[in-house]
Amino acid sequence: GLIVSKVSPVKGIFFSFILFLIHILVARYLFVKYGLWVNMVYPLLTIVLIFITLSIYHYLVEERSKKFLRATFSTYLAPEVIEEMIKKESMPELGGEARIITAYFTDIESFSTFSEQLTAHHLVELLNEYLTKMTDILISEGGTLDKYEGDAIVAFLGAPMELPDHPLRACRVALKMQEALEELREKWKKEKILPGEPLRNVKSLPPDIWAPEDRWPKIVHSMRMRIGINTGEIVVGNMGSTLRMNYTMMGDAVNLAARLEAAGKQYGIYTCVSEFTLLSKIPADGAVKKVIDEFEVRFIDQITVVGKTEPVRIYELISKRGELTESEKRLLELFSEAQRHYLNMDWDRALEYFYQSKEYERFKDAKTTPSDVFIERCMQFKEEPPVLPGERWDGVYRLTKK
Numbered sequence: 001g002l003i004v005s006k007v008s009p010v011k012g013i014f015f016s017f018i019l020f021l022i023h024i025l026v027a028r029y030l031f032v033k034y035g036l037w038v039n040m041v042y043p044l045l046t047i048v049l050i051f052i053t054l055s056i057y058h059y060l061v062e063e064r065s066k067k068f069l070r071a072t073f074s075t076y077l078a079p080e081v082i083e084e085m086i087k088k089e090s091m092p093e094l095g096g097e098a099r100i101i102t103a104y105f106t107d108i109e110s111f112s113t114f115s116e117q118l119t120a121h122h123l124v125e126l127l128n129e130y131l132t133k134m135t136d137i138l139i140s141e142g143g144t145l146d147k148y149e150g151d152a153i154v155a156f157l158g159a160p161m162e163l164p165d166h167p168l169r170a171c172r173v174a175l176k177m178q179e180a181l182e183e184l185r186e187k188w189k190k191e192k193i194l195p196g197e198p199l200r201n202v203k204s205l206p207p208d209i210w211a212p213e214d215r216w217p218k219i220v221h222s223m224r225m226r227i228g229i230n231t232g233e234i235v236v237g238n239m240g241s242t243l244r245m246n247y248t249m250m251g252d253a254v255n256l257a258a259r260l261e262a263a264g265k266q267y268g269i270y271t272c273v274s275e276f277t278l279l280s281k282i283p284a285d286g287a288v289k290k291v292i293d294e295f296e297v298r299f300i301d302q303i304t305v306v307g308k309t310e311p312v313r314i315y316e317l318i319s320k321r322g323e324l325t326e327s328e329k330r331l332l333e334l335f336s337e338a339q340r341h342y343l344n345m346d347w348d349r350a351l352e353y354f355y356q357s358k359e360y361e362r363f364k365d366a367k368t369t370p371s372d373v374f375i376e377r378c379m380q381f382k383e384e385p386p387v388l389p390g391e392r393w394d395g396v397y398r399l400t401k402k
Contacts, residue, residue, distance in 0.1 A: 096237030096250075101158030102170040102277060103249060103257035104143065105228040106134065106177065108151040109265070110219070117209065117217045119202055126220065127151060133184060137176045141169045146248050156249050159236040167231045167280040167291045174227045174271045174317055175295075181225060188223075191215035222365075226270050228261025229317075230254075231277040252308075259305035260314060263399060267300055267316075268361075268368040275313040296324050298332055299339065300370055304398045311396040316370070318362070331360035338374065343395045345385065347378045354378065 030036040108114070108130075115123060131153065135145055138155050142163050146154040157173070158166035192213050193200060201210045201217070210217035232253025238245040256274065264272040278292040297315040304311050318328060338353030358371035377397070387393045 096235045096239060098233055098235050098251075099159060099162075100232065101156050101234050101236065101249070102166045102229060102231045103234060103254045104138075104153075104155040104157065104170050104173065105258050105261040106153040107226050107261055109224045109226060109270075111151045113219055114151075114223075117203065117205060117219060122200060126216070130181075130184065130223075133180050134177050137180060138173055141173050141176075142166075143169065143173060144247070147246070156234070156236065156254075159234075159249070160247065165282040167229075167277045168282050168294060170229050170231075170277065171273065171291060171295055171317055174229060174273075175319065177225070177227065178271060181223065185221055185223060188216045189214075189221045224270055226261050226264040226272070227317075228257045228259070228264065228272050229277050230257035230260060230274040231280050232256070256305065256308070256312065259308075259399075262401075263303065263305060263314065266368075266399065266401065267370050267373055268363065268366045269300065269316040269370060270363070271317040272300070273297065273315050273317045275315070278315055294321055295319065296321060296328070296332075298335060298370070302394075302396050304396060306399055306401065311394070327360050328362065331357055331362065334360065335371065338371075342374060342378065343393075345381070345393060347382045351375060351378045 114126070118126065130151075131148060134153060138145060138153070141157065142161065143155050143157045144159060146156060148154075157163060157170050163169060193215055200215060201212070205217060209219075214221075230253050232251070234249050234251040234253050236247070236249045238247050239250070240246050253276075260272040260274060264270060278290070278295075278297060280291050281288050282291060292315075296318045298318060300314050300316055302311050302313050318324065324332070334353050334357035338350050338357055341347075341350035341353060354371045354375045358369060358375070361369040361371055363369065
């Protein structure tokens with residue numbers, strides 16, 4: 001009975017059948033050899049009853065575990081991931097466990113302006129469509145939704161189910177989300193007010209902000225989001241009070257991911273990834289490779305974020321490997337050369353190349369670009385060098401804003 005309760009039903013049937021057969025053979029041997037008659041009915045009936053009882057117990061315990069997993073994770077995990085957890089009997093450790101995973105943050109640029117121009121009803125309508133699209137992409141790559149904070153998405157990859165390639169998946173999610181947002185922008189541009197539909201521009205915004213025939217104001221047509229990604233040791237688990245707990249994450253690596261998302265605003269980039277993510281090693285066709293080998297990225301800067309002293313190299317994630325446009329290829333060449341002169345403190349040569357790279361920047365309508373940032377910084381360093389003459393500069397720039 002102890003063995004049957006700890007194995008699967010199929011194995012239980014097999015084990016019970018073996019016991020059944022052994023009993024028959026032993027009874028027959030005793031009868032033929034010594035003429036002893038052993039009662040076969042009660043022992044065999046006992047074996048059957050034990051098997052049935054323990055199988056029912058096994059089923060009820062298993063179903064209770066399945067219900068717990070589905071109730072706990074159904075709102076922020078893909079059904080396939082939950083079923084995989086059930087199949088592997090992978091129960092998350094309550095109270096939190098430390099593991100290497102990838103933290104993922106997104107935020108809509110200038111969201112406060114959306115709130116000013118849209119009614120609460122229309123804002124919810126817009127956000128629901130946006131968040132549904134983005135969350136579907138996250139879940140499709142095995143990611144876990146931590147929470148929504150207004151327009152922001154907080155998520156992670158690599159827990160509760162272990163994903164050996166979670167840094168790679170995070171980068172894929174970012175590219176897919178940016179592509180999906182571009183599709184949504186085109187969709188929103190084409191949407192017009194239907195005949196008989198109530199007025200949507202109830203705040204009477206001027207035509208240069210909201211065209212009379214459009215369903216959405218122009219700011220919606222140009223919506224952009226920023227993404228911050230970082231990989232490191234993070235504590236994940238069911239955290240909260242005894243009355244209410246959420247499966248969430250915490251740790252320095254989480255804070256850095258949030259800071260990178262915010263830092264993207266200062267550089268004029270929309271997907272900011274740390275070196276810890278891009279240099280992560282992942283299994284690939286029996287070998288090991290780095291995440292950075294799968295994507296086209298641009299080294300942006302070596303920084304320390306607010307509240308941290310350890311510098312981190314940050315990159316702009318552009319595309320999958322081999323998918324750069326000719327303009328982007330030229331941008332990377334010029335920007336890389338400019339960075340080389342910048343780190344050598346050759347400000348004039350750096351400025352020469354940053355002015356050239358500015359012409360190829362990916363988002364020319366943005367408030368600023370990486371080239372603009374470094375042009376301004378080079379001019380500043382010409383007047384006030386980062387180190388004294390003869391000293392070696394580490395190239396680290398210390399951010400003062402979150």
